[in-house]
Amino acid sequence: MLAYIWQYFYSFFLRFCLKWLLRQLTGRCELQRICSGCAPGSVRTTRVEYSLKNSKNKVLRDAVNMKVDVVKDCVAQIMREKNIMEQKDLVFKVSFQQCLLQISGYNTLFASVENLRKEAFDSENQQHEEMLLKLWDLLMPSVTLESRVTKQWGSIGFQGDDPKTDFRGMGVLGLVNLLFFSEHYTDAARRVLSHANHPKLGYSYAIVGINLTEMAYSLLRTGALKRHFYNMVTGEPQLHHFHQFYCYLVYEFDQFWMEEEPDSIMDFNHYREKFHEKVKGHLLEPEVALVLNVDPNN
Template sequence: MISCIDFCAEVVAGSAAWLGRGLSCVCAQSREDESRQSFDLTLAQEGCLLKLQHRLDIAYDSSVPEHQESLRALWKAAFPEEELHGLITEQWKEMGWQGKDPSTDFRGGGYISLENLLYFARNFPESFQDLLRKQEGDRSMWEYPFAVAGVNITFMLIQMLDLEAVKPRTLVGATFLKFLTDNESAFDLLYCIAFKLMDHQWLAMRASYMDFNAVMKATRHQLERELLEENITRLEDLPSYKLLTR
């Protein structure tokens, strides 16, 4: 997988019109005072982590029929009444991709970032459409592009949860694995929560494109706090989950 730093450099260089210097590598940042530990895993947790890591390692490949169909399915979920004219078309800009070929953006997030978006569209269609079409709140003239923001959220979660490590080195990562053991779609569900929370923070902060980095930091910190709250036994218990279903 391309490194987070390389990806963020690509995004900044390729999307100056929308985020410019406002986007930095939030996903790679860690607090200096965060102590790195090592948490032992149960066999079930180890198996779930390996399965998720396998998903992280799958690059988007425009020659793979399954990947092509997932991309078409994403378009149909986003714009059910508008016919897609091809996998490479200017139409993709309507969803917030940088250009006419989404595969150039998936280079960074891999196939899982497409799966995350598709899961969101299928399981929370109302919230998905609200974010896609920016239907809630008093919006800035310079909004974040929906699709590319989604790829950044995938990256942020991978880094926040330390998912590329052999075993978690943070309490947040270890806590998430408990949820993953009970629900194999936990990463996709947390993605939906994070995306909705990010938009909620965006509106609360009255943000514009130069504030994207600050919004992502606030989103990450809020998720970390909620994951470590007492009496949270499943992701549906997170306070921010309510944003998806209200």
Template sequence: MTSRTLRRRLHHGDVDGRNEHLDISGSDGLSEPLLGNYGYDDSHSEGYNNGNQGDIWDEQKTERLHWTHLFSHLLAQWAQWLANIVIGSGSLLGRLLPFPFTSPNGHHNNTFSLSLSPLQEERLKNLQQRLEIPFDGTRLDHQDALKQLWRLAYPDRELPSLKSELWKEMGWQGPDPSTDFRGGGFISLENLIFFSKNYPDSFQRLLHKQEGRRAEWEYPFAVAGINISFMLAQMLDLQSGTLTSIAGMRFLELLGEDEMAFDHLYCVAFQMMDAQWLAKRASYMEFNEVLKSTRSQLERELALEDVSTVKDLPAYNMLNR
């Protein structure tokens, strides 16, 4: 199969059978993924009140609140038990995380109260600041970063203009890459550059789809990278302001060991996603399913007891420099 055939892809508006117009203006930082809906919003229908229906609903509401409170309490106890097993009392986070977390009003919550070291606080703050920077195609430094990515991806080819059909060959969905950052901020471009610099063999292999039996409709490389940046930020609770996951806690431990832990984890996730893609014999319409499987696998590996750096993850061994 030729490289031209491998680059065939559907427009992201056709994902999940829909053909919708996507507004790419005014996005800030990492907001939402490009290839379909990675997160889902619950829809609520409007009810009605008739006779004693309101009283019945009040009773049901009270009962639901009772069970919700009970479930939250049990969940907090489960989190304490799980953290003791997965993280271990001897680790840094095992010493710093009190379970369960109790809010000022006395109610239990399944979030975690962290006492970070000064180094962790500084590195986490720097990472969160990176996540808040949107891509701005009018900024010279952002334009230069795009040009740098091209030179790293295609060192023997002439640099195209910032609007050129040639950008599609890298997996951008149109001739202007700046329009593809709707779901990701500037950090997603930094992640791609970091990948190409630190793991050039793996980067080139995935860019050119050199391994395995590929699908006729392949995932677009660059846009897939933006989705991976978004997925990681969600998985690690980096933008929610509330830590709710074991993966997020373990990541803070990794961040204490390596300031660039997020970028290294991105490279692992990209390689892992491609391996999942091949194992599932997936095509473009199944990208979201593959990304969710990648997240699940990454969460499992982050929960391993002997993982103290990104390089300790089993999937790290798939990367080649």
């Protein structure tokens, strides 16, 4: 209760007074002070985002939910609202626009990922089928798939004879992520698959990969990936940046699993959660940038 009262007092009175006082002393609004005092990256952008969300000005509050294509207009409108003269602060416009591109780009990225997640795998969709068969060819180049529905799919970690049933939870997003890793880091993907087929420490490669897609998706949905993307991408993050983060998860989880040496695949949920907490811990670091440190296809 006391914490709630303090938060209310700070948000609606003390913070406003501090902002007013600093503006009188420096001649700059809070947004200007943030943009001039912070280097590009998550610290600057998250502070700008917090300032906008907690502003008493509706124009500023609405800026955190704007579309990417209106960022320039929004910057101009906010500069008018805050009486910021471009000729007196040459750095602000560029820095602030970069922050807004990152903020709005994150929202757009989530919408794109969500669309893929909601798209069900369709056996009648030629593109879906081609992606699935390409995944097999990349991971099992020396083995010919006998038919579309076959027990061979178990070799790369699907549960049944037809992989389409395994994509129900994450939709096409699960397949797109698996294929992206196999296309862009083919050798690494094959090494991970070989670990997954280990006689003692093995796990279902494709099923775990889809599970890690859910992890990446949930981190994106909750905003936990903001610091990572704000540090990694100077403008608006794109779909391939999300796929790159997924590749990091897959590779690092495999390393984690092999180092932990679980007694049984039945312990998967325990180790999955342990890995999840480890990743979330990294994502709290201001300078976080989770990159897969292996050469593509090497």
